Amino acid sequence: MNIRLFKPSLGTEELEAVKDAFERSWVGLGPKVNEFEEKWAEFVGAKLAIGVNSATAALHLALAAFRFPEGKKVLVPSLTFSATASAILYNRLIPVFVDSDPVTLGMDLEDMKRKYTEDVVAVIPVHYAGHPVPMEKLMPWAGEYGLKVVEDCAHTSGALYKGKALGTWGDIGCYSFEEKKLMTTGDGGMMVTNDPELFKDVKAMRWVGIDKDNWKTAQAYVDANHDALHWFYELNVLGYKYNMNDLAASIGLQQLKKLPAMNARRSQIIQQYLDGLKDVESVKPLLPYEPDNYVYQMFGIRAEKRDELMIYLKSKGIATGCHYTPLSIQPLFRQWGFNCPFIEEEANKFITLPLHAELTDDEISYIIGIIRSYKY
The missing domain is CATH 3.40.640.10 (Type I PLP-dependent aspartate aminotransferase-like (Major domain))
Structure with missing residues (x-):
């Protein structure tokens, strides 16, 4: 993959x-x-x-x-x-x-x-x-x-x-x-x-x-x-x-x-993620997704061992990301920053998972299976 x-x-x-x-x-x-x-x-x-x-x-x-x-x-x-x-x-x-x-x-x-x-x-x-x-x-x-x-x-x-x-x-x-x-x-x-x-x-x-x-x-x-x-x-x-x-x-x-159809497919994928990961205790959805109600550009999870899990997913051919490093700790904005304690700490748990309208059911099942197989 x-x-x-x-x-x-x-x-x-x-x-x-x-x-x-x-x-x-x-x-x-x-x-x-x-x-x-x-x-x-x-x-x-x-x-x-x-x-x-x-x-x-x-x-x-x-x-x-x-x-x-x-x-x-x-x-x-x-x-x-x-x-x-x-x-x-x-x-x-x-x-x-x-x-x-x-x-x-x-x-x-x-x-x-x-x-x-x-x-x-x-x-x-x-x-x-x-x-x-x-x-x-x-x-x-x-x-x-x-x-x-x-x-x-x-x-x-x-x-x-x-x-x-x-x-x-x-x-x-x-x-x-x-x-x-x-x-x-x-x-x-x-x-x-x-x-x-x-x-x-x-x-x-x-x-x-x-x-x-x-x-x-x-x-x-x-x-x-x-x-x-x-x-x-x-x-x-x-x-x-x-x-x-x-x-x-x-x-x-x-x-x-094409947008309504692409949005509908994204909602289906998000629901598959939510169903497939709901009993994995060491990861939680990034936010309270409501795919039947809203349109999402990103799907992600929160994981305590964020970096290790990202490396593991990469080794299995699964691209990941982190959205975002809080701006309040970026050098450009430092003079106005370091004033958002929750997100400055919590962002270290974020992993963005693949989400686009052309993801197949087999690919989604593969991603879910790899996350479930990781030794937390």
């Missing part, structure tokens, strides 16, 4: 979609991006979606959209990928790391409340592995203190929480289409909102300061010869090169069609 940890599920449909973009000779920011944005907004029930080249870009632009004063603070979980907190630094803001709930590993709301100060302007809940943060509790508290909420949905696409899509509870939701995620565009991301006014400058911010959709509304254009001024544009905001392109969007449109 040689079982990959993550693997994108791509087929002939994606190849044909890319071929069509080639034949149209339009592979940059174009109509397919617009189509994908419209389809995604409809899929999650948001009023507006904007495609970008990564979830990292989405998080950066989401915070930038609020134009917070430099030096203000943002509450962020320690247990997340570096991009979540890096986006705070990109905006010259200060991260305030929040410990994890011992059961769900999502943001500990009580620790979040303890670490609030008057300098805090926003909070970034991360739906870790795909398990929802209790947004029905977080949102009223954030509203009470006037905080903006940016949801990091890199680990979930298509999940409903209490009847509402994750990513649409906060002011802005950010999704990832990187190759290991629930669906992929190779690299890519999407940001959504139900307050379109928030995004009035974001299309320009994602494309070097130029809003390609709105440049023809400029007064200098409409008052003059349209044909002669087809080149006209204005720069009103500082922009970045964060746009999605039509190649990625063409793949994304096909992946979106």
